[in-house]
Amino acid sequence: MTISIEYEAEKKLDLPYGDIIRDIVLAALDYEECPYEAEVNVILTDNEAIREINREYREIDSPTDVLSFPMVDYGTPSDFDHVEEAVEDYFNPETGELMLGDIVVSVDKVEEQAEKYGHSETRELAFLVAHSMLHLFGYDHMEEGEREQMEDRQRKILETRGYTR
Numbered sequence: 094m095t096i097s098i099e100y101e102a103e104k105k106l107d108l109p110y111g112d113i114i115r116d117i118v119l120a121a122l123d124y125e126e127c128p129y130e131a132e133v134n135v136i137l138t139d140n141e142a143i144r145e146i147n148r149e150y151r152e153i154d155s156p157t158d159v160l161s162f163p164m165v166d167y168g169t170p171s172d173f174d175h176v177e178e179a180v181e182d183y184f185n186p187e188t189g190e191l192m193l194g195d196i197v198v199s200v201d202k203v204e205e206q207a208e209k210y211g212h213s214e215t216r217e218l219a220f221l222v223a224h225s226m227l228h229l230f231g232y233d234h235m236e237e238g239e240r241e242q243m244e245d246r247q248r249k250i251l252e253t254r255g256y257t258r
Contacts, residue, residue, distance in 0.1 A: 094119070095132040095190055102139040102200045108215050110137065117219050120254045121226035124246070125171040129184075129191040133229065135222070140201040158202035159221040162195040167231030196225040212258050219256040223247045 096118050098111050118133050138146075140156035148154045150162075165176060165183055176183045176191060185192050198221050207217040227243055227250075234240035251257065 094122075094130050095185075095188060097132075097134045098137070099135070100137045101142065102137055104139060104200055104204075106137070106200050106203060106214060106218070108218070110218060113215055113218050114222055116254050117222040117250065117256075118226060120250050121223055121230070124250045124253065125227075125230050127171070127191070127193075127230075128173055129176075130189070132185055132188065132190040132192045133226070134195045136195065136197045137200050138197060140199050143197055143199040143202075146197055156199055156202065158199055158206060159225045160197040161225040161228035162197075163229045163231065164192045164194040165229070165231070170227075170231035172231075193226075193229040196222060196229070198222070198225075210258075216251075216256050216258065219251055219254070220247065223250045226250070 096115050098114055100110070114135050118135075122131055143160065144154065144156040146160055147157050150160070165173075168175070173191075183191055198218065203214050203217045203221065207214040210217070224243070224247055227246055232239070232243045232246065234243045
């Protein structure tokens with residue numbers, strides 16, 4: 094299991110962000126029953142940097158809380174049946190791990206949203222990572238049914254590790 098974390102923001106979160114990220118990534122892998130050792134990259138940045146990434150990749154010129162860049166194409170969320178048919182596309186040749194993708198989190202938004210929603214920064218970071226992990230598994234929230242399914246899964250992943258409101 095490889096969970097790479099890069100901290101690129103000047104502002105430092107006063108919490109054990111590495112432990113929280115690893116905990117939630119592992120919880121999501123367990124919850125979604127990923128049958129492979131996996132690789133996930135997480136970047137913690139600020140509003141300005143995530144705004145630039147959001148503009149470049151989504152053509153939305155504003156900061157957002159989290160961005161997900163999945164490496165696996167799913168027909169159905171968390172359906173891993175097809176990945177071995179494209180080993181060269183989905184697996185790291187050096188480690189043999191399934192390359193799930195990248196997560197980019199704004200530490201500014203972690204602070205802002207924790208205050209706005211009345212919970213801890215720890216819970217907010219855990220929520221954003223759980224949310225993004227579900228995107229890496231192919232879930233989306235464009236339609237009401239998808240949104241409800243994703244919210245339910247996020248809540249259950251967070252609850253398995255004790256991150257509650």
